[in-house]
Amino acid sequence: MIPSAFEYERATSVDDALAKLAATGATGKFIAGGHSLVPLMKFRLNEPTTLIDIARIPGLAGVRDVDGAIEVGAGTVHHDVATSSLLRQQCPVVAETAGTIGDPQVRNRGTLGGSLAHADPAADYPAVMLAVDAEIHLRSSRGPRVVPASDFFQDLFTVDLAPDEIITAVRFAPVRAAAYAKLYQRASRFAIVGVAAALDVADGVIRSARVGLTGAVSHAVRLTAVEEALAGRQPTSEVVAEAAQLAGSDLEDVAGDIHASETYRRAMVPVFAKRALDGALARLPQR
Amino acid sequence: MANVSITVNGKLRTADVEPRLLLVHFLREQLNLTGTHVGCDTSQCGACTVLVDGRSAKSCTIFAVQADGSEVTTIEGLAAGDGQLHPLQDGFWEEHGLQCGYCTPGMIMSAVDLLNNNPSPSEREIREGLDGNFCRCTGYQHIVNAVQHAANKG
Numbered sequence: 001m002i003p004s005a006f007e008y009e010r011a012t013s014v015d016d017a018l019a020k021l022a023a024t025g026a027t028g029k030f031i032a033g034g035h036s037l038v039p040l041m042k043f044r045l046n047e048p049t050t051l052i053d054i055a056r057i058p059g060l061a062g063v064r065d066v067d068g069a070i071e072v073g074a075g076t077v078h079h080d081v082a083t084s085s086l087l088r089q090q091c092p093v094v095a096e097t098a099g100t101i102g103d104p105q106v107r108n109r110g111t112l113g114g115s116l117a118h119a120d121p122a123a124d125y126p127a128v129m130l131a132v133d134a135e136i137h138l139r140s141s142r143g144p145r146v147v148p149a150s151d152f153f154q155d156l157f158t159v160d161l162a163p164d165e166i167i168t169a170v171r172f173a174p175v176r177a178a179a180y181a182k183l184y185q186r187a188s189r190f191a192i193v194g195v196a197a198a199l200d201v202a203d204g205v206i207r208s209a210r211v212g213l214t215g216a217v218s219h220a221v222r223l224t225a226v227e228e229a230l231a232g233r234q235p236t237s238e239v240v241a242e243a244a245q246l247a248g249s250d251l252e253d254v255a256g257d258i259h260a261s262e263t264y265r266r267a268m269v270p271v272f273a274k275r276a277l278d279g280a281l282a283r284l285p286q287r
Numbered sequence: 288m289a290n291v292s293i294t295v296n297g298k299l300r301t302a303d304v305e306p307r308l309l310l311v312h313f314l315r316e317q318l319n320l321t322g323t324h325v326g327c328d329t330s331q332c333g334a335c336t337v338l339v340d341g342r343s344a345k346s347c348t349i350f351a352v353q354a355d356g357s358e359v360t361t362i363e364g365l366a367a368g369d370g371q372l373h374p375l376q377d378g379f380w381e382e383h384g385l386q387c388g389y390c391t392p393g394m395i396m397s398a399v400d401l402l403n404n405n406p407s408p409s410e411r412e413i414r415e416g417l418d419g420n421f422c423r424c425t426g427y428q429h430i431v432n433a434v435q436h437a438a439n440k441g
């Protein structure tokens with residue numbers, strides 16, 4: 001399948017990328033890994049007149065410690081997130097989530113920023129970004145802007161990202177007691193239902209919990225009923241099992257498609273919420 | 288048109304290409320390196336897998352212009368200059384890791400990446416490492432054995 005013709009330019013810096021995009025009017029697009037965009041272009045569902053390649057912008061990729069927070073550059077490919085020793089030690093849920101995306105070839109090309117900008121309803125990263133309460137860092141000619149993950153994902157393929165903005169990085173405080181569990185589609189590995197859960201426990205009590213869901217509805221959402229049921233309780237598997245039963249009960253418009261019916265998806269949301277919460281519990285320091 | 292310089296199997300190749308030319312078509316149609324196959328053209332099957340800067344990638348999902356300045360290795364670049372087979376090629380031969388052979392070049396290139404990251408993988412790790420490659424003939428067991436054979440020799 002051959003896409004429509006387009007012009008191609010390689011950006012050398014974030015400012016250069018923004019200037020090159022502005023020069024195309026509203027008809028150009030960034031390309032990072034191309035693993036969402038190229039398939040769309042082959043089907044001619046997307047026909048940009050110019051592609052601005054941001055894959056080699058120095059500094060856009062990498063995982064780093066910034067004053068105790070972890071910053072992952074938007075250009076970091078999934079493989080490098082999955083194998084980052086900083087993440088493996090301090091916030092393993094993010095590395096593990098990246099390691100479940102697609103297959104090795106996809107993980108060698110696809111990037112965090114591309115996944116967040118594209119916002120596929122079945123993408124994995126959105127759930128974990130909600131669970132670690134990440135900040136999404138953006139830039140445009142108007143300057144930088146920071147959006148909390150809980151406000152970023154808005155609708156089907158729709159995020160709080162203006163057409164002239166670029167995602168530069170995400171930043172979050174590392175959480176050890178967190179895990180991701182997904183029911184995956186056998187061919188592509190996209191999430192049919194994916195749940196990321198993070199627990200903040202002090203003095204034997206869950207102070208707060210954050211639970212992100214992907215795959216079931218048009219965009220990733222927090223399971224607030226589960227979070228509220230956990231706050232103030234003891235971190236035991238009984239408490240978690242009880243709270244997980246609330247997962248998804250208040251969701252409207254749960255998706256049904258060739259991979260899973262609406263009924264099946266609804267049934268799987270609490271199952272995978274429980275698995276993610278059990279995974280988070282298993283990471284608490286042993287008392 | 289855009290000018291690209293890509294080092295393919297150790298040899299610098301320069302060409303003027305349309306930006307929409309896929310890397311797999313550049314390899315097959317402009318360089319006549321037809322060992323890299325197109326199975327699905329929808330980024331699923333892995334028959335088109337090559338190494339780009341040492342990492343496995345689906346060449347049907349990369350424009351040639353994106354690989355400008357990169358090093359690409361295809362199945363044709365694996366054997367030594369004297370024809371000595373790469374350990375993985377030898378493994379597929381010895382363990383009968385193919386039937387029709389359509390998936391084989393992609394399987395081998397994925398396995399190269401797998402063994403680079405993990406020189407002595409378990410059976411499960413081999414299966415996960417070949418997750419992006421479909422085979423419609425073998426049932427995979429002989430492919431797993433072939434990779435194991437190469438790992439044991441390496």
Ligand SMILES: Cc1cc2nc3c(=O)[nH]c(=O)nc-3n(C[C@H](O)[C@H](O)[C@H](O)COP(=O)(O)OP(=O)(O)OC[C@H]3O[C@@H](n4cnc5c(N)ncnc54)[C@H](O)[C@@H]3O)c2cc1C
Pocket residue numbers: 029030031032033034035036037038039054074075100101102103106109110111112113114115116117118120122123124125165166167168188189190191330331
């Ligand atoms: C076979 C296959 C299986 C897959 N399986 C999964 C899976 O299991 N789970 C999963 O989550 N994903 C999966 N994916 C999607 C994959 O993770 C993509 O890599 C990712 O969604 C997009 O990242 P990219 O870098 O390739 O983005 P691109 O395709 O380059 O870009 C996607 C969109 O984002 C925009 N963009 C890119 N970077 C930025 C930026 N920094 N700022 C602003 N806009 C930007 C582009 O303009 C474009 O509109 C799969 C893909 C394939 C081909």
Ligand code: FES
Pocket residue numbers: 324325326327328329330331332333334335336345346347348
């Ligand atoms: S031809 Fe590239 S993945 Fe199938």
Ligand code: FES
Pocket residue numbers: 384385386387388389390391421422423424425
């Ligand atoms: S040997 Fe025929 S597809 Fe694998």
